[in-house]
Amino acid sequence: MSDQPVRAAFDWLQAHEQQDRDRLAKLVAIPSVSSDPASAEAVREAVEWVAAELRRIGFADVTVYETPLHPAVTARLASPIAGAPTVLVYGHVDVQPVEPVAEWASPPFTVTERDAKLFGRGVTDDKGQLLMHLRSVEALLATAGGPPVNLVVLVDAEEEIGSPSLPALLADNPWLGEVDLVVVSDSPMLGINMPAVGYSLRGLVYAEVTVSALAGDLHSGQFGGAVPNAAAVLAELVAGLHDADGRVAVEGFYDDAAAADDAERAMLADLPFDERTWLDGIGARCGTGEAGYSALERTWIRPTLEVNGIVSGHTGPGPKTIVPARATAKLSMRLIADQDPHRVGQRVVDHLMGSAPESVDITADYAVSSRAVSTPRDHPSTAVAAEALAAAFGRTAYLIRDGGTIPAVALLQSAFGLDTLLLGLGCPDENKHAPNEWLPLDHFRLGPRALVLLWHGLGGGLR
Ligand SMILES: [Zn+2]
8 A cells, every 4th residue: 555545635634624523513413312202303314414424425325214213324335446345334323312411511512622622412422433434435535536445334323222223224234234344433442542442342231120119109207117118128129239249149140241361351451541540530439349350341341230320209409208109220231241131131120029028019121232242352454453543643552342332233243244343433531421522632633544544454455
């Protein structure tokens, strides 16, 4: 590969930075919260916006695929180089809710620059990262007639709710499986300007438990102390989900979990990750969790169970002296290799049902998002990606896992047997899913350069 096409694409990206920032601002301004039924029109608008953008750039066969919920987009672009490998790029345009809005330092749907960072819902998850891919392609179309790989693009608008329509979309579009590799940029690097290639994602199961103790809320003076209190019962159930060593106390929870391998634990221990700095960055006094594992190990190579929220009784301002009749907790479990999400979900439900006192009624249910997935650490695309990232960022690229979940990665693997290169371009403390989501301006600038280099590397060597 000569340097010339790469240089020209870099120059083009630099010259068009303002246009690219304007486009990100437009996409972020569309409040495409997929979990909120009231935002369905906005989700469709984001999908149509991306479809129009793909057509403007020069993609062919841009198709909006209708589903029972939110539409998706597929498109393709042929490389000018005959016999080039084909890469499927997956991204999503839906976002998480922005509540609590009062905690945002700037309006969530307005991209705002502060401290060399871009703030706004979706700047990193995943609108900003998806646009980095489109920018890299546009630069290569403008300067070299196209990328040195054939591209297939799949844009989801249901990722944040578990991609429920994706299995049907893949079944209806078997051509999406006729690719050599999947590339997904929807995860963090190791830190600001600390590039990394991911090789594993955890799985995800949700659960919800409701305790019903009374026909309705009661006066705490006339009834309190003599009747079951749903909030107190639920608190005890939730507290019983972990033991004193921070292990999940659900029988069989760890049964199928793959044991950590020593070589990998040594590699993780060598990563330039400082737990104290990480904790300070998120405002935590200390780390907690399963005894015997580091913070990275707890979030990357071990399964976990979190309480996502508890609702019961009076939560408004001022006192209201009641005995709550009902209480609900939302839980989620992140899984590792070899754990079957259905088995884990059922075990958690059984544990909750079996732990409730006779004084209350309890209902519990689970819903599966995805099993865990990984790509072999020696996959040929990993070295190519590490080289591309290192050249674009001027820093060594590390090999990392991600504790999060992208359902599409598991679905593409089970539907078509495809491996995925996890080329995350965000940051671990980027506040994704939380107020003040941000993306480093450096990543906004250098991410598309890394992708230009990736397409060149894969074009020369994937087959
Ligand atoms: Zn995402």
